Amino acid sequence: MRQYQSDVVIIGGGLAGIVAAQELLSAGKSVTLLDRDDEQNFGGLAKESFGGILMVGTPEQRRSGIRDTPDLALRDWLSFGDFGRDKAAELWPRRWAEAYVNDSHGEIYCWLKERGVRFLPLPLWVERGQFGGGNSVPRWHVTWGTGHGLATQLIRTLLAHPRRQALTLAFRHRVDDLSMQAGRISGCCGATEDSNEEFTARADTVLVATGGINGSIDRVRKHWHAEWNSPPQAILNGSHKFADGxxxxxxxxxGGNVTHLDRMWNYAAGVHHWRPRKAGHGLSLVPPRSALWLNWRGERIGPQPLVSGFDTRELVTRICHEERAYSWQILNQKIALKELAVSGAEFNPSLRDKSIPGFLRDTLFGNRWLVRQMTENCIDFVTASSLPELVDKMNALQGDRSVDLGTVRSVVESYDAEIARGPALHNDEQLRRIAHLRQWRGDRIRTCKFRKILDPGAMPLIAIREFIISRKSLGGIQTDLDSRVLDTAGKPISGLYAAGEAAGFGGGGMNGLRGLEGTFLGGCVYSARRAARAIAGRISDK
Incomplete structure (x- = not known):
């Protein structure tokens, strides 16, 4: 049996585990970090992400003329999060929310900058709220290099730490259980993924940083929120394969308390990955704003049309209330070149690889590489030179005749006629939202100016079949502001801490029912730093 001994055992090699390990080494502690994945995947889901982080009062905001404060951010957070009425259940989530907005500049922004992480100069404005109540100002700071660059840079600083010899890294190690001795957590045990060789790891303190539950579609279905009706027949997996709960x-x-597991951050526009690395592997599209969003029959979803950028949860809710919980978006080549994007590092190579010429080319002239990749390889994309041909291909893909040509033609021609009347006479809510989006520079460069669908100069037509895709857990292990795991009576469990998505990014669910976006990577950094400080202080005081 393999045996490990250190001051602290960290379970999970994602962003939270990496940050905590750095801080604990700096505090003079010895650390064993156990990760279930291969060493090449060190960094977890963060390494695959787009890399957006919500931060308040940054120089990037000020240079863009944005006046932001923790008070304003907290008001937006609590309003948009739609916390429940049970004050006891929401006590720690609300405390974590308040702490995050007050500390994000120093504890996240400055800390990352000191370690060589950089951000794009223009913060993006996401999750504005369907009718307000979301982000009042742009706060989503995109990492230069995406999440891949963020994770890689922090791994680099971890491995170059002056006390690197006090860190033991063990990959392909699956932790199955926690060990307890004399009434406190004293380590963990499990087996290696390859040979199933058993191991134990002993420590004064254990930090759980293993991610959420959304990599297990069975658990996603089990904890499906009542507001979303029954789970869809098809749910794609956009989470980490080992985020299995x-x-x-x-x-x-x-004895730990796990809360709010029905609070999930799923997305409405998932498509199948043609090179799957896990069962049901899906890609999360950034839904084109100028595309028409239709239900499974080809009817426009309404009366409030679906437009991304305002309320991600609402998009999921609306589609889940359809008889069949999948949808279609119809657009054309020019809309796709301007607006189509896939969330994550894999399909944003110019940004991931920090190529300024490539990034400017894709932004200003359209991402032809991405459109070609998706239309040629993804099963959920169909193209055609006419509407009848497109509808035939949509039905052939689905294997039935559920999409009606007459219905789709009516929807598309009506929308195009609205555009033809000119902006002064637009009376379509999607066009009003597009006009609003284009007021902010960060959205204007990636949003078409009232583009007709049946524009002969913009062909071919494209239809995208989209599924609900599982992504992040907003609930999790309940913790206090020191990241100590609490029992069901609200008392800390001696020797046990949790951080990152495992802890619902703090407190067992600091976002509430929906997130302002960027609080996920930010929550991993913030909760890990708080955990490390508390652990170092506790060990020092023993």
């Missing part, structure tokens, strides 16, 4: 079970067995 195994350590949530272990924490519960040790």
């Amino acid at each position: 195994l350590l949530h079970d272990a924490v519960q067995s040790a």
